[in-house]
Amino acid sequence: MNLSALAGNQRIKDQLSQQERERGLSHAYILSGPAGSGRHVLARQLAAAMLCTGTGERPCGRCVPCQKAAKGIHPDLLVIAGPEEGKPITVDQVRALRADAYIRPNEGERKIYLLEYADRMNPSAQNAMLKLLEEGPAYAAFLLLAENGGGLLQTVRSRCEELALTPAGEPEGDEGDQARQAMARQLAQALERAGELELLEEAMVLDGKRSREELAALLDAVADQLAARAAAGGDRRRLLRAAELVKTLRGAAMLNVNAGQLAGWLCAGMYNQ
Numbered sequence: 001m002n003l004s005a006l007a008g009n010q011r012i013k014d015q016l017s018q019q020e021r022e023r024g025l026s027h028a029y030i031l032s033g034p035a036g037s038g039r040h041v042l043a044r045q046l047a048a049a050m051l052c053t054g055t056g057e058r059p060c061g062r063c064v065p066c067q068k069a070a071k072g073i074h075p076d077l078l079v080i081a082g083p084e085e086g087k088p089i090t091v092d093q094v095r096a097l098r099a100d101a102y103i104r105p106n107e108g109e110r111k112i113y114l115l116e117y118a119d120r121m122n123p124s125a126q127n128a129m130l131k132l133l134e135e136g137p138a139y140a141a142f143l144l145l146a147e148n149g150g151g152l153l154q155t156v157r158s159r160c161e162e163l164a165l166t167p168a169g170e171p172e173g174d175e176g177d178q179a180r181q182a183m184a185r186q187l188a189q190a191l192e193r194a195g196e197l198e199l200l201e202e203a204m205v206l207d208g209k210r211s212r213e214e215l216a217a218l219l220d221a222v223a224d225q226l227a228a229r230a231a232a233g234g235d236r237r238r239l240l241r242a243a244e245l246v247k248t249l250r251g252a253a254m255l256n257v258n259a260g261q262l263a264g265w266l267c268a269g270m271y272n273q
Helices: 010-022 039-051 064-071 091-101 123-135 173-193 196-206 212-231 236-253 259-271
Strands: 028-032 077-080 111-115 140-146 161-164
Touching: 010 039, 010 161, 028 039, 039 064, 039 111, 039 140, 077 091, 091 111, 091 123, 123 140, 173 196, 173 212, 173 236, 196 259, 212 236, 236 259
Parallel strands: 028 140, 028 161, 077 111, 111 140
Antiparallel strands: none
């Protein structure tokens, strides 16, 4: 695939290119990531690739469908946003989308729906999407854009392929995983052994410009490290207390609680007994 318009995110580019070569693109993707990660760019590129009629790599950028998709005027590429700026897509909009999906494409072989801020839809609206994701017409494709893929119901996520993007210049793939594991080990060690001030200093690793999803992944890694230390014969009582705190903090992180507050709560929970 020709995804050169998307900055960074090489792992995702390689994954999609291999997927297109071997079995074709999926009918439903969740494109998640913070502002600046390129989720809108990727959505447009995927849509263009599905509509492209050129030869060679897709999207070719030269055929009429590609040009229409780039200009936002292709009749088979529909963008669904909330009824007002800042408002989530409603269940009535999803029902209308569902009815429209069974009307065949106007010009091409595919009909593509791009859903803005899908993670902000309420459970009723998300549930209304389920049957369409499961049994929709073969020509229909759905691109769910989300800041936080974890904000979508698990039933919706299980019916889509999720592509978690990172802003250009940030670690991704194995490099990002290694950095996360290193931070998790450091914090788990501090939770087991450090004094209050030292723990507070180490806990500030939670602060910074991280999406809710990234913060949750870091806390999951910390929980895994704590479990490993307990199994290895560490201070079991303290490690179990720390694990319970981390579990609570993970829930708070998914509610968009300030990461700096999480660091303070972690220290308070360990020492205010």
